[in-house]
Every structure is written in C-alpha cells, then in structure tokens.
Amino acid sequence: MNQSFYDKLQILEPEERKLEEMERLKAMERPLLSWYRENARILPWRETPEPYRVWISEIMLQQTRVEAVKPYFARFMKALPGIRELASVSEDELLKLWEGLGYYSRAKNLKKAAELLVEQYGGELPASYEELKKLPGIGSYTAGAIASIAFGIPVPAVDGNVLRVISRVTGSREDILKQSVKSGMEEKLKKIMPKDAASSYNQGLIEIGAIVCVPNGAPLCGRCPLSSVCVAKAEDLTGVIPVKTPKKPRKAEDKTVLMLWREGKVAIRKREDAGLLASLYEFPNLDGHLSEETIYSLFGAKAAKVTALPGSRHIFSHVEWSMTGFRIDLSGTLEGDYLWVTPEEIKKTYSLPGAFKAYTKLIR
DNA sequence: AATTCGGGGCC
C-alpha cells in the first residue's frame, strides 16, 4: 500500500512528531537566508533600519498591503520625521496624514506611544521586546518585528504570512486564526531561529509569504526556497492549508446623509473618539432611510430647499452602510456641534473617511 | 475566545 508522507506523520507518536517538526523548521534556515539575500524587495522602510522608521512602517503595514502603505509612509516621514514631532502633532493633523489608510486607532496609538517614549524613554524606542510590547498599538508581531529588524534581537515576528508559510511547511491543519496557534508558532520559532540573523530570518519568512507562498490562488512553489522541506508541497495540500475559520457575515446598516449648506459652507462634525472611524469627521447623518417629508419635518421652515442625493453603499470589514442622502439649503442657523467649512478646508484640513466619498465628491 | 476596528486589490 502506498502510504503518503502525511499519513506517516499521523502514525508517529506525539513526541516523535514534534521532533520531526523541529528538524523540519531548522532545515529552513540556510535556504531561507540565502534566498532572502537575493530576493528581498527594495522597500522605502528598508533603506535604513532606523527604529522610528521600522516602527511607523510596521504599524502602517498591519492588515495593510505594501503598495497601499508606500505613499503614506513617505508623506508621514516627511511631515513627522521623528518621535518628538509625532508626540506633539495635533490629532487632526495626524488623522489627516492617516486619512484613507484605515484602522485609525493605529494613528492614535502611535501618538500615545510617542508621548510615552518622550516622557519615559528619553524619546527613543527601547531595544527590548518586552518593553516594546507594552507600548500602545504594539502587540507580539510588531514588537518582534521592531526588536529583530531595528535592534537585531532574536525574537520571532509571526504575522499572517509566517502563519501561512510555517503551516504549509509543517503540514499543519490547525486553524491559524486561533491565538493559541500563533503563540505556539512563536514559541517554536523562538527556539530554532538564528541568533545572529534575526532581521533577515523574520523578513525572509514574511517575504516568502508575500511574494511566493501567497494566500489567494496557487503558491509559486517552483520559486520557493522551502519547497524541498515543505509538507504541503509534497502532499499537494497548499489548497487546504492554511486552515482558517469562516468569518461571520457583516451587519447591514441604513444611513441618511445630510449635506447642510449655508452661505457657501457645508456642515461637518467630529465623530466619537472611540468606535468606528473614531475622531474622524463626517457629514451629519441619521440612522435609517428617511423620507423627504421626514427631512422637512425635522428642519421645518429652516429648510429653504431639500434635494434628494444619489444613494451610496460602503463596505467595512464587519459592517455595510446603505446610504441615502439629501442636500438641505438652510435659511437660518442651526443648533448642534457643526463645523461650517469650505470645500477647500475639507480637502486640506479635515479627515473624512472614504465611506462618504459619494457625497464628498459632490462639493467639488 | 470572540468581536471590533478600514480600505483596497485580486480572483
């Protein structure tokens, strides 16, 4: 009977299987480092591994593709070239720099961390995995990335790429979305990673995941330096590994967006400082799809004219907005925390999320 | 352990 290698693994005793796995992981080192030396992409944050640059890039790269980060990184480094500049920037200016990049708490945590660094660390990032991990916005992956890339400290940096690559190499069918799987992989890599090449080792694993051992479609095993030690490759399991639990469906929400106009200016307001799109600006809006009659009843005689605007749909990770809108030309003043701004000010000063793009573009 | 945070490119 022709028993597959994967089946053979299954009949090993747990201890034997662990040993086999560690040997397999150790076998990655030489081909991995050699491949990375020759195939590392030239990226802006790789020009010099200055801790501040590594930090900013790693935060921007959280759940965000390299190509999306590039222009933001350049603009950010020019506007805020160091920790002290970041610590003293205004929140609005910071969020304007982050506008469109998403996950806006990242930006707010950056500023918080910078303030802490100035107050408690002499304005510099600590060369310590544990100290880095205490800073807001820095979890196990980012602490490992900064520690290894900026300071050469031999700690793993396990992101989605590494989870995918290692799962395939070892033939693991464990759910990579489980925190326990991630921490388990960090423990394994910590034991076997080279002490004198942490930066290249971590970046090499990530790089393979990003450009060879890709998630969507078939991985490019023909170009992979790990193909000879890879269980998924040998057993044709790259289609089923990594295993990820399905996401739950997103919630649908109806909104009615109001473009209030008065004397050539339009009303915006600042969102709550927590939750979705925290602290960004928005056009005033109400829950539900409201009728024109309802709009008139809300604004009464102050609404000189009400015009229906096109509908729009915006998809977040976990919520979907179905928007209708009205332009309301006002004759009198209005109660409430509105900022009356010109189109130019929206463009240059205020951070409005892309969810409102269908309405933002109407004012140009 | 599960949920909440964005946005865009690709299949």
Place this chain on the structure above:
DNA sequence: GGCCCAGAATT
C-alpha cells in the same frame, strides 16, 4: 461578490 492583507485592543 468574497477573500485577504507585515494585527491589536477590547470585551
């Protein structure tokens, strides 16, 4: 139309 991305914080 769904998937996934150099994840972390909160509940």
